[in-house]
Amino acid sequence: MKRMGWIGLVPLVLGSLLGVEPPQRSPKVAGIVGEISAENLKAHVQALAAIHSRHVQSPHIQEAWEYIRKEFEKFEGLQVELDEFEVQVRLLGDQPVKLVNVVATLPGTTDPDRIYVVSGHYDSRASRANDADSRAPGAVDDASGTAAVIELARVMSRRRFEATVVFVAFSGEEVGLLGSRHWADRAREQGLNVDAMITNDIIGNSQGGGGHLSNTEMRVFSEGVPASETELQGRLRQGIGGEVDSPARQLARYVKELGEFYVPGFKIHLIYRRDRFGRGGDHTSFSQAGYPAVRFSEMYENYARQHQDVREEGGVQYGDLPESFDAQYSASIVRVNAAALASLADAPAPPSRLGIRGAVRYDTTLSWEASPTADLAGYAILVRETSAPYWQRRIPVGNVTEHVLKGTIVDNFFFAVQSVDKEGNLSRPIFPQGLRRR
Numbered sequence: 035m036k037r038m039g040w041i042g043l044v045p046l047v048l049g050s051l052l053g054v055e056p057p058q059r060s061p062k063v064a065g066i067v068g069e070i071s072a073e074n075l076k077a078h079v080q081a082l083a084a085i086h087s088r089h090v091q092s093p094h095i096q097e098a099w100e101y102i103r104k105e106f107e108k109f110e111g112l113q114v115e116l117d118e119f120e121v122q123v124r125l126l127g128d129q130p131v132k133l134v135n136v137v138a139t140l141p142g143t144t145d146p147d148r149i150y151v152v153s154g155h156y157d158s159r160a161s162r163a164n165d166a167d168s169r170a171p172g173a174v175d176d177a178s179g180t181a182a183v184i185e186l187a188r189v190m191s192r193r194r195f196e197a198t199v200v201f202v203a204f205s206g207e208e209v210g211l212l213g214s215r216h217w218a219d220r221a222r223e224q225g226l227n228v229d230a231m232i233t234n235d236i237i238g239n240s241q242g243g244g245g246h247l248s249n250t251e252m253r254v255f256s257e258g259v260p261a262s263e264t265e266l267q268g269r270l271r272q273g274i275g276g277e278v279d280s281p282a283r284q285l286a287r288y289v290k291e292l293g294e295f296y297v298p299g300f301k302i303h304l305i306y307r308r309d310r311f312g313r314g315g316d317h318t319s320f321s322q323a324g325y326p327a328v329r330f331s332e333m334y335e336n337y338a339r340q341h342q343d344v345r346e347e348g349g350v351q352y353g354d355l356p357e358s359f360d361a362q363y364s365a366s367i368v369r370v371n372a373a374a375l376a377s378l379a380d381a382p383a384p385p386s387r388l389g390i391r392g393a394v395r396y397d398t399t400l401s402w403e404a405s406p407t408a409d410l411a412g413y414a415i416l417v418r419e420t421s422a423p424y425w426q427r428r429i430p431v432g433n434v435t436e437h438v439l440k441g442t443i444v445d446n447f448f449f450a451v452q453s454v455d456k457e458g459n460l461s462r463p464i465f466p467q468g469l470r471r472r
């Protein structure tokens with residue numbers, strides 16, 4: 035008897051989960067991944083790093099947003115806009131400062147209100163965060179992420195997707211995540227449905243400092259407990275678990291599964307913390323606005339080349355120069371972006387309001403509200419042991435809104451549900467938001 039034949043009919047017991055079957059290969063997603071060009075990334079990084087400074091108060095920053103806008107405008111089908119606004123923060127003195135996010139939108143076909151955001155930040159800095167005069171090439175931090183967004187816009191705009199994809203080059207990251215906060219707060223005020231957000235920040239060094247080398251690995255950072263969690267949500271979480279199962283964490287696991295599937299040989303390390311130790315990035319603005327958001331970064335950073343005035347000191351070269359940008363390595367990280375974004379944008383919307391029951395019973399019951407997507411085929415339940423980092427079993431359950439796992443003790447596993455369409459595209463998984471009593 036085939037193993038798939040009786041899984042789901044027999045109870046799940048500890049030690050019985052053997053690993054998730056690979057997703058169905060989409061020729062469209064594979065095609066997009068295959069078109070990412072390292073040469074293009076290199077050209078964008080060189081052009082942006084050649085600008086004297088991209089500090090928000092440098093007169094030269096306009097050269098950067100004009101460059102990005104012109105690149106976006108080369109691609110048909112994108113709606114390109116400058117998101118301009120003023121901020122006044124103590125770090126930058128008494129005068130208001132004008133910031134400009136560069137935004138390119140690829141409207142979805144059948145589900146345009148569901149939005150995926152991918153970003154990098156194009157502002158840069160020297161050693162001091164308020165130094166607008168010194169040279170600040172910012173090649174890896176974060177011309178590399180900006181180049182990623184432009185290249186993704188080029189490749190993805192040659193196709194159409196069910197959901198909307200928004201490509202953004204944010205400003206003001208280095209002076210307090212100002213550009214992303216402006217965009218994410220406005221999205222929340224307008225009630226926009228941002229189903230996932232990825233920021234690419236520092237994705238180009240394959241030679242880290244301290245002798246660390248790697249061009250075959252990357253890191254994805256995701257928070258455990260959501261930044262936006264309410265007191266009520268906190269109480270529900272304490273009742274059923276979920277400290278390592280925020281929406282951002284579901285997104286991170288999804289990225290690992292799809293990214294490693296479409297970029298073979300490239301290892302995606304999930305880091306179970308919001309960001310690098312004591313540091314931040316633009317995904318945090320989205321997390322705080324209540325959206326699932328993760329950060330992509332290179333495996334090993336080089337601190338001599340980050341937030342440093344360009345200089346030579348004691349035989350060491352300091353400064354974020356384009357010579358340290360490894361375009362081939364960065365292209366692998368951009369391909370992971372492409373795999374995740376294209377999969378999400380053609381997948382159905384996730385189900386909603388997932389409830390779970392099973393306390394002091396021998397069965398586990400999951401029930402949810404249907405995904406509104408037209409080409410939906412059904413749903414899959416994901417299961418793992420509570421101490422396992424990744425999902426260990428995907429159980430297709432058909433087009434239903436409730437499923438009983440007979441003989442499965444709810445205490446011993448975590449569960450999630452994802453939507454599946456007729457081509458096998460998988461949605462972002464959702465974790466139970468509470469108990470469902472009958």
Ligand SMILES: [Zn+2]
Pocket residue numbers: 155175176207235236
């Ligand atoms: Zn950065």
